[in-house]
Amino acid sequence: MSSKQTIRSVSFSAILVLIGLLAITAAQAGLPPAVDGQPMPTLAPMIDRVTPAVVNINTKTRVQVRDPFFDDPIFRRFFNVPNQPRERVQQSLGSGVIVDAAKGYVLTNNHVTQGADDIAVTLHDNRTVKARVIGSDPDTDLTVLQIPADNLQAVPLALSRDLRVGDFVVAIGDPFGLGQTVTSGIVSALDRKGISRGYQNFIQTDAAINPGNSGGALVNLRGELVGINSMIFSPSGASVGIGFAIPSDLAANVMRQLVEYGEVRRGTLGVDTQDITPELAAMLSVAVGKGTVITRVRKDAPAAKAGIQPGDVITAINDSTISSGQDLHNVEGLTPIGTPLAISLLRDGKPLTLRMTLAASSVVSLRGDDLDVRLAGVQLTDLDESQRRPGLTGSVVKNVDRASRAYASGLRGGDVIVGINQRDIEDTGDLGELLQGKPRQLMLTIVRGQSVFYLLLQ
Numbered sequence: 001m002s003s004k005q006t007i008r009s010v011s012f013s014a015i016l017v018l019i020g021l022l023a024i025t026a027a028q029a030g031l032p033p034a035v036d037g038q039p040m041p042t043l044a045p046m047i048d049r050v051t052p053a054v055v056n057i058n059t060k061t062r063v064q065v066r067d068p069f070f071d072d073p074i075f076r077r078f079f080n081v082p083n084q085p086r087e088r089v090q091q092s093l094g095s096g097v098i099v100d101a102a103k104g105y106v107l108t109n110n111h112v113t114q115g116a117d118d119i120a121v122t123l124h125d126n127r128t129v130k131a132r133v134i135g136s137d138p139d140t141d142l143t144v145l146q147i148p149a150d151n152l153q154a155v156p157l158a159l160s161r162d163l164r165v166g167d168f169v170v171a172i173g174d175p176f177g178l179g180q181t182v183t184s185g186i187v188s189a190l191d192r193k194g195i196s197r198g199y200q201n202f203i204q205t206d207a208a209i210n211p212g213n214s215g216g217a218l219v220n221l222r223g224e225l226v227g228i229n230s231m232i233f234s235p236s237g238a239s240v241g242i243g244f245a246i247p248s249d250l251a252a253n254v255m256r257q258l259v260e261y262g263e264v265r266r267g268t269l270g271v272d273t274q275d276i277t278p279e280l281a282a283m284l285s286v287a288v289g290k291g292t293v294i295t296r297v298r299k300d301a302p303a304a305k306a307g308i309q310p311g312d313v314i315t316a317i318n319d320s321t322i323s324s325g326q327d328l329h330n331v332e333g334l335t336p337i338g339t340p341l342a343i344s345l346l347r348d349g350k351p352l353t354l355r356m357t358l359a360a361s362s363v364v365s366l367r368g369d370d371l372d373v374r375l376a377g378v379q380l381t382d383l384d385e386s387q388r389r390p391g392l393t394g395s396v397v398k399n400v401d402r403a404s405r406a407y408a409s410g411l412r413g414g415d416v417i418v419g420i421n422q423r424d425i426e427d428t429g430d431l432g433e434l435l436q437g438k439p440r441q442l443m444l445t446i447v448r449g450q451s452v453f454y455l456l457l458q
Contacts, residue, residue, distance in 0.1 A: 043170065046223040047182055052124040053098040053155040054217050056174045057108055057131075057145075059116035095173035095216030096121065096145065097225060099255065101152040106145040107251055108215030109230055110136045113143045121147050124180065135258030139199050139266075139333060141230055142251055144258045155217060158224035160247035163187055163203065171207040171229055171243070173216025183208035185241075192244060193326050199333035200326065202244040203227045209243030218245040227251075250334060267337040267358035270301020271308065273325040284313055285349040291315040292325045306356035308343065316344035332358070365398070366428055368406065371435045374442050374457040377404030378411065382428050392447065394418035395428040409457050412448070419445030 094112030099105055106121060113119055119131040127149060134144040167187045175181050185207030192202040205218065209229050218227035227245030257264045273292040274280070281288045291313040297304045308314075314322050317331045318341060335341070335358055343354045365382075368375025379398040397415040400407045417431060418424060421443050425431045442457040 043182075043184065043221070046219075046221065047170070047172075050155055050170075050217065050219055050223045051172060051180055051182070052153040054124070054172045054180060055096045055098060055106060056122040056177075056180070057094045057096045057106075057112055057215060058120045058122065059094070059113055060118040060120075061116050093174065093177045093212050094214045095212065095229070097215070097217045097228065098152050098154045099157065099225070101154040104147045104149060104152060105134070105255070105259070106131065106147060107228055107255060108143050108145060109228065110138050110141045110143045112215045113145070114138070119145065121145065123149065123152075135262045135264075137254050137258060137264045139264070140246060140250060140254050142228065142246060142254045142258075144255050155219065155223065155225045157248045157252055158220055158222070158226050160203065160226045160249045163190060163220075163226055163247075165189060168221050169203075169205055169207055169226060170219050170221070171205065171209055171213060171216060171245075172219065173209070173213035173229060175208075175210035175212040177212055181213075188242070193324075193330065199250075199330050201247055201250055201330060201334065202230070203247055205243050205245060206241040207243060208241070209245075213243075253334075253336075265337060265360055266333050267335060267339075267360055268301070268332055269303040269308070269328070269356075269358070270298040271303045271328075272296040272298075273314075273328055275324050276313070284311070284346070286313050286346055289323050291322055291346065292328050302356050302359045306343065306354045308345070308354060309347070311347070312352075313346040314343060315346060317341055366432055371432055372438070372442065375406055375435075377401030378406050380417070380428050380431065383416070392416065392418070393424070393426045394447070395425065395431045406457060410455055411444070411446075411457070414448070416447040417444050418447050418452075 094108060096106040096108035096112075099107050113133060113136065119133070120128055121131045122128045129147045129149050131145040131147045134146050136143040165187050168184065169187055170182060170184045172180065172182050185205050187203060188206050189204035192204050193200040203218065203226065205227075207218070209216075209232050213229045214231070216229045217225055218229055220226050225248050227247055228251050229243065229245050231244050233240070233242040233244070254264055272295045274295050276284070276286060276288055276291060276293055278288055280286075280293060284293065294303075294308060294310050294312045294314065296310060297308055314328060316322055317328070320327070320331050322328050322331070337358055337360050339358045341356050341358055343356065345352055345354065366380045368378030368380060371380075378400050380395045381398045383392070383394065383396055395417045397411060397413055397417065399413050400411050420431065420434050421439055421441060422445070423434060424445075425434065444455045444457065446453055446455050
């Protein structure tokens with residue numbers, strides 16, 4: 001090796017040692033408390049105020065286990081096995097936000113608590129209390145819980161309508177059951193739709209939201225609640241920087257109704273719609289993605305009284321542009337009952353404005369006990385607006401008592417009864433009329449998800 005090469009080698013080694021010493025010194029010193037006389041920015045004071053209002057939710061659901069051997073009465077008698085229901089317990093974790101400290105109200109997602117038999121809430125100070133459900137709204141994926149605890153701290157609600165794309169936000173929750181975790185990001189988009197069923201008006205954020213964060217808080221830099229973390233878009237199941245939260249304005253309205261009525265009361269125009277395809281656009285002389293076409297107007301509905309007709313293309317309602325049936329569905333579900341509406345539409349290609357008032361949806365509900373002994377313990381109701389789709393009519397099973405004959409036969413909450421003894425039904429009232437004849441056999445045609453099957457009630 002030449003002397004010049006030796007000098008260059010030694011010099012390079014000295015530089016590496018110097019860089020290492022500087023790195024160690026910087027790591028030991030940490031960030032400076034101030035730069036040019038200005039304090040370094042930190043979210044710590046705001047986080048300290050907000051985190052006591054974010055809770056962990058643990059649910060337990062008892063699920064009956066069916067076994068072909070133990071369900072066989074001959075097998076049980078031969079081996080002297082008692083005829084007792086067998087069950088297993090499912091557990092899940094989620095998060096929640098205390099929004100009223102005096103009354104102990106906690107907001108969370110409906111999918112966190114749905115079907116749970118026991119709900120335990122663990123507070124920031126490690127106290128664990130039992131919670132009771134005040135009300136749930138699957139259509140917005142929100143639930144209000146109440147917890148019996150003192151010295152609670154709530155997070156104040158902001159107006160989510162004031163959010164702008166680019167605003168900084170912080171997500172707080174309990175991902176993967178690791179414990180309270182804080183992540184930060186920005187508002188990536190607003191008014192996201194087409195992500196799930198129900199009423200959609202999501203805030204999109206790149207603040208990391210992972211399993212267990214559901215129901216947690218999305219707050220602004222003032223520590224005010226702007227959203228309830230709800231779901232993520234991810235091919236792997238973990239955060240890829242696309243998360244969605246329910247806006248605080250929507251959450252506050254749903255919570256108010258759940259506390260006051262135990263349910264959310266929504267209005268309806270009383271129409272069925274179809275998105276505009278290129279073929280429909282050419283036939284109706286409209287642009288694709290500009291409005292939704294009316295396919296049916298229900299009798300005596302507000303839309304019928306206002307003069308809306310099949311074939312009309314609704315393009316706007318008040319200040320909301322309508323580009324699809326989902327947009328119209330959102331306006332129906334998120335607008336308070338009694339609100340005056342200006343309906344902008346195209347009829348035969350010509351613009352027209354009709355005025356009406358959003359009326360409450362008339363939904364018929366019946367108790368199975370009043371219809372047929374085989375339906376005892378079952379609650380039935382009409383399809384709501386979020387469940388309607390072309391070709392689907394019938395009666396929804398709102399709830400089934402787990403100890404009932406109907407549950408043992410396989411009937412479940414959320415099932416849609418579309419026929420009885422191979423006769424189609426239009427709604428819950430139609431179902432009630434058919435059962436007045438006291439049929440000897442009761443075979444239901446059930447729609448569950450994408451499946452259609454027969455169910456014989458014993």
